[in-house]
Amino acid sequence: MFIFVLMKTFQLAANGAFSPELNLTFLRRSPRELLHLVDDDGVWKALKLDQEKFVVRVGLTNHGVAGEIVGGKPSKRFYTYAEQYLREWFDLDTDLNAFYAAATKDKIMSLLTEQFKGYRIIGQPDLYESISWAVIGQQINLPFAFTLKQRFVEQFGERVRYKQRDHYLFPEARIIASVNPDILLPHQFSRQKSKYLVNIAQAFASGDLSTEKLREMSFDEAKEKLMAIKGVGNWTANYALMKTYRYPNAFPLEDAGIHNAIRNLKNMDRKPTLDEVTRYFKKFKGWEAYATLYLWKSL
DNA sequence: CGCCAGGTTAGAG
DNA sequence: CTCTAACATGGC
Numbered sequence: 001m002f003i004f005v006l007m008k009t010f011q012l013a014a015n016g017a018f019s020p021e022l023n024l025t026f027l028r029r030s031p032r033e034l035l036h037l038v039d040d041d042g043v044w045k046a047l048k049l050d051q052e053k054f055v056v057r058v059g060l061t062n063h064g065v066a067g068e069i070v071g072g073k074p075s076k077r078f079y080t081y082a083e084q085y086l087r088e089w090f091d092l093d094t095d096l097n098a099f100y101a102a103a104t105k106d107k108i109m110s111l112l113t114e115q116f117k118g119y120r121i122i123g124q125p126d127l128y129e130s131i132s133w134a135v136i137g138q139q140i141n142l143p144f145a146f147t148l149k150q151r152f153v154e155q156f157g158e159r160v161r162y163k164q165r166d167h168y169l170f171p172e173a174r175i176i177a178s179v180n181p182d183i184l185l186p187h188q189f190s191r192q193k194s195k196y197l198v199n200i201a202q203a204f205a206s207g208d209l210s211t212e213k214l215r216e217m218s219f220d221e222a223k224e225k226l227m228a229i230k231g232v233g234n235w236t237a238n239y240a241l242m243k244t245y246r247y248p249n250a251f252p253l254e255d256a257g258i259h260n261a262i263r264n265l266k267n268m269d270r271k272p273t274l275d276e277v278t279r280y281f282k283k284f285k286g287w288e289a290y291a292t293l294y295l296w297k298s299l
Numbered sequence: 300c301g302c303c304a305g306g307t308t309a310g311a312g
Numbered sequence: 313c314t315c316t317a318a319c320a321t322g323g324c
Contacts, residue, residue: 138306144322145305190319192308233307255305 016096019118020060046167176201196231
């Protein structure tokens with residue numbers, strides 16, 4: 001007799017190298033992160049699709065990730081959603097070997113890719129979350145940005161309880177769209193930042209913007225659409241488009257981190273000019289975001 | 300105490 | 313088009 005087991009686990013292979021250690025290190029970067037919980041060899045995260053909410057336990061291996069939906073019986077749709085979410089979150093479909101091949105054109109980059117082999121750009125599959133997080137982090141240092149996000153998520157995000165632990169979801173646009181911006185002031189958000197966050201939520205709640213709609217647009221169209229919202233400038237739009245849709249060229253070459261990294265690695269006694277940086281990046285056409293990630297990692 | 304931090308906006312020149 | 317103050321606060 002057959003026993004039918006509900007398929008709650010799934011293996012997702014990475015296209016090319018995948019380093020569990022390096023990617024977990026990135027996920028562990030803030031103790032105030034509520035949207036996932038990292039342990040020795042994996043991460044726990046709550047996901048929601050329509051009315052279904054579950055926690056996913058994601059084990060990281062040298063080959064990719066192994067997902068298991070815990071604490072209930074997900075629908076088939078949910079399972080599909082979770083799988084797609086993990087693919088995008090860990091950038092599993094990107095062929096990193098193609099980047100490593102491009103990196104051999106440059107001595108410094110080939111050393112970095114060897115050193116950080118399997119390090120991937122951890123994404124943010126939800127555009128609303130990407131934009132909101134970028135705005136929260138504007139103009140302030142990263143630890144403080146995480147503090148603000150923690151308060152924002154704690155007050156407005158739904159939570160899923162599993163084995164005596166709360167797993168948080170990023171607040172939904174529908175909720176933030178309807179609050180008075182003043183409600184964020186006691187949490188040390190600036191008045192300006194509070195208004196921006198509500199503006200952004202309203203654009204998503206009304207359906208004017210959505211992850212799906214902007215996915216269909218060209219990079220320039222999507223960027224224009226995002227920058228039409230108050231509080232979303234060039235940097236924020238680029239950042240969100242890179243983290244959600246993985247446009248490779250959405251990183252500003254003016255970034256100080258890139259300049260410092262190049263200066264260090266090339267033993268220069270000054271920062272490179274913008275022109276030198278532009279020329280350097282030409283070697284990695286189509287892989288600018290990854291080249292940037294590895295340069296940052298070298299700092 | 301001063302200055303910058305994963306910026307952006309409105310307003311002035 | 314370019315320049316600047318304002319925004320709130322933490323960390324060094």
